[in-house]
Amino acid sequence: MFAVKEGALPHLIELLLPDTLPHSMSGPLEFDIIHQCGESKARLGVVRTLHGSFETPAFMPVGTAGTVKGLTPDQVRSTGSEIILNNAYHLLLRPGDEAIARHGGVHEFMRWDGPILTDSGGYQAYSMADINAVDEDGVTFRSFIDGAMIHLGPERSIEIQNNLGADIIMAFDDCPPSVDPSTLNESRRRLAEKRMGPFKKGYDHAKRLAEAHDRTVRWLDRCMDAHARTDEQALFGIVQGGIDLDLRRASVEAICSVDLPGYAIGGVAVGEGPELIRTVVEFTAPLLPEEKPRYLMGVGYERDIVAAVRAGVDMFDCVLPTRNGRNGQAFTQSGRLHMRNAKFADDGAEIEPGCDCPACSGGFSRAYLRHLFAAGEMLGPTLLSMHNIRHFQRLMLDIRRSIRENDWSLLLGAWPVLRCDGSDREG
C-alpha cells in the first residue's frame, strides 16, 4: 500500500551501519547516535526497544484510547510510523489498565507490535478533568465516563503504565501553566485556560512554578521506586519550568541527576506562542544529556519540529495530523488545505500531488475527499489521517536526510510551509 517514491530517503540505516545490526539488548532501551549534524545540534540516531527499533528524529502518531483514530495498525504502518503513543489517562478510565494487562498489555490489545510510548496521565488529568484536589500525593479528578473519583499519583501512574506495558513510559509530573496568565492576551489566556483549567484569583505564577518544580523532582524518585518492570520498560524523566529559563536549567539539573534511559521536555506548547516554544526548546534541549534520547512532548507544527530537531531533540508526538485530519484539514508542504472547501468539488488532483501516502498514491482526489467530508463518511477522516501522518513522516525523512548531509537548504526548498511566518497559507 505504501511505496517510497523516488527521492524519498530509504530506511537504509540498519543496512549500512554494522554497529546498529540487531543484537541482544542490555536493557529496555538503547540509543545510538549515527550522525551528528555539522551545521546544527541535530543528531541522527536509532532507538532500540524490545518491540523493535525506530529512527530518530522520530514522529509518533497519537493513539489515545488504544487506537490511532480510524486506522488499523496496518494503515498506521503504511504511513511509515515506527512508534506510536498511547494516553494512560484514557486507557485507565476505559477499558482500565488491569483489563489491558489481562490481555497481555497494550501491544497485544491493539495489535501494534512495534514500539509504544505511554504518557503518565498527569497532563490529561490536569487539563481535561474537573480537578478536585492537587496535593503532594497527586491529583484527584472525576472520570468523564462514570463520574467516579479517580486518584492519580506517581505510584499509580507507574502501576498503570506497567500494566499497559509500553516500551517507553513517562514520569508522573506536576504540570503548571507554562506562562503567567496575567501576561497573556485574551485569546492566549482563553487557550491556556481551555488546556489547563481556569486560573484562580490570587494565583501566584512564580510560586506555582517553584512548587511544581520541587514536586516533580520528588515525584520522580517515587516513580522510580514504583517502577516494577525496569528490564522491559524505559522510564523517561520530564523537565518542567515553563518559560522561566533559570527554572528550566534547575529542572534539567535536578531531573538529569537521576540516571534514566531518556529525558523529555514537558510544559511546552500549552498556550504560549511559537516564539516562546522555540526559545525554551533551544535553551533546554542542549542541556540534556547528549547520549540519551530527548523527547519534546506534544509538539507540534512543522517549523516547531524543525527548530527543535536543530536544537538536538530526537522524539516528537502530536495530535495535529489525526485531529485536524478528522476535521477535514490536510497538511501539505505548502500549508494546510480545508478539504470541505467548495473549491475542491471539481478538483481531480490528489490531496498533495507527488505525495506517497496511501490516499494520494491510491489516487483519491480532492473532489472525492471533499465529498466524503460533506457526506459525513468515515472514510474521509481515515484517508486524511493517513495523509497527514505520512506528511509528518515525510518531514522526518527529509529532516534525517538534512542531518546526514549537513545541509538544510533542500529541506527549506521542498517545504515552503517552513518559511511561513506563523500564519500558514490555508486553502
Added chain:
Amino acid sequence: MFAVKEGALPHLIELLLPDTLPHSMSGPLEFDIIHQCGESKARLGVVRTLHGSFETPAFMPVGTAGTVKGLTPDQVRSTGSEIILNNAYHLLLRPGDEAIARHGGVHEFMRWDGPILTDSGGYQAYSMADINAVDEDGVTFRSFIDGAMIHLGPERSIEIQNNLGADIIMAFDDCPPSVDPSTLNESRRRLAEKRMGPFKKGYDHAKRLAEAHDRTVRWLDRCMDAHARTDEQALFGIVQGGIDLDLRRASVEAICSVDLPGYAIGGVAVGEGPELIRTVVEFTAPLLPEEKPRYLMGVGYERDIVAAVRAGVDMFDCVLPTRNGRNGQAFTQSGRLHMRNAKFADDGAEIEPGCDCPACSGGFSRAYLRHLFAAGEMLGPTLLSMHNIRHFQRLMLDIRRSIRENDWSLLLGAWPVLRCDGSDREG
C-alpha cells in the same frame, strides 16, 4: 491482509475452466453457468463485465454514497468482495451524477476498479424522501440535503446511471408496498410505513399494485430508449408484483419479454415476513430466463439468501453487514453477537474463532472490539464491517461449494444460523 484458510474454497473457477478464460467481450455483460446443482435450482456461474468478473451466487456490499462506509477499497477487496453496489439516489443528491461523470465515473471517483452495480434511485425516492407527487413521469421529492425539489423518472434515472458509469444499471420502476397494509399487524405496518411512507386513507392495494405493474412495464421501454451506453453498461429489468403470485407471473412475462442482460426481483423484503419473502422468491426466480443472471434486490439474512440461491437466484445485495457492523452487531455462523455487551469485556477470543476476515485473522479480540464501541472509536465499525462482509462472502463460498458438490448438508452443518427458526441466537 486476507488469507484463505484451509477448507475455504479457493477461487479456481477461472483456472479450471477454459471457457471462462479472459476473452474480448461481445457486450457489456456475459454470464456463464458453470454448474447446475443436481439437488436444487441453484447454479454456479461467472459474470463478466468490462471491469472484471465475479462468481455467482454473489454478494454485493453496499457503498451507498460512493464508499462502503468506513472501508478503503483495499479493505473491501480484503473481504473477498468482487462487486459492490452504489445508490444512484444518494450520489445524485451529493456530489451529483454530473460531477462524478466529470471525474470519469464512479469507479474512478471512489477508486474501485472492479464491477459496480447502481440501483435506479426509485426505491430510495419512494422510501426515504417526502414524496410530493408520483405520476406517469416519475417521482418528485425533496432533497434531504438542501430542500430542493428533485424529479426522478425513467429518463433521468438512466441519465444518472449513465453518468455514474456502473457496469450494471437498474431500470427505474414503480415501487408499491409489497403487502396490503390492512393485512399487517401493528409492528409490521409501522415497519412498512417507515420504509414506504404513510398509507393514505382509502388506499386500494390491488389497484395500486396493478397500476405499478403497468407503469413499470411502460417505464422499462422508456429506460431502454434513454440508455445511451448500451455497449458498456448492462441494464437489468425489475420484476414487481408484491406477494400476489399472479401479478408476479404477469410481471415476469411483461418484463422478460424485453431482451435484457439480466433481471431482478424487486419489492421483496420491504416489510413482509421471511416466509412471504421465501414464497415469492421460490415462485418468481424459476420463471426468469435461465441463461440470464437473476438478482434479488436488498435480501438479506443468511437463510433468505440460501433459500433464494436454491430457487435459482445469482446475485444479492444487503446493507446488513455494514449497517449492523456500525452498530456493534457481529454476524457469526451461529448467530449474531452484540459487541457492546459487557460480557465481552474480558473475552480474548476473536469475534468468531476460525474466521479468516482481516479482524479475526488480525487477532483483534472481542474485548478490544467492545472497547472500541464503548469508546465510540471509528475503528470498531471498520473492523466489524470487514468481519461482517467477510461473513457473507464466506457464506457465498460455502454456498458455491454446496452447488458444485450437489451437497447442502455440509453448509447446514457449518452454519447453525441457517437452522434457526426466525429468531437468531444473539449474544
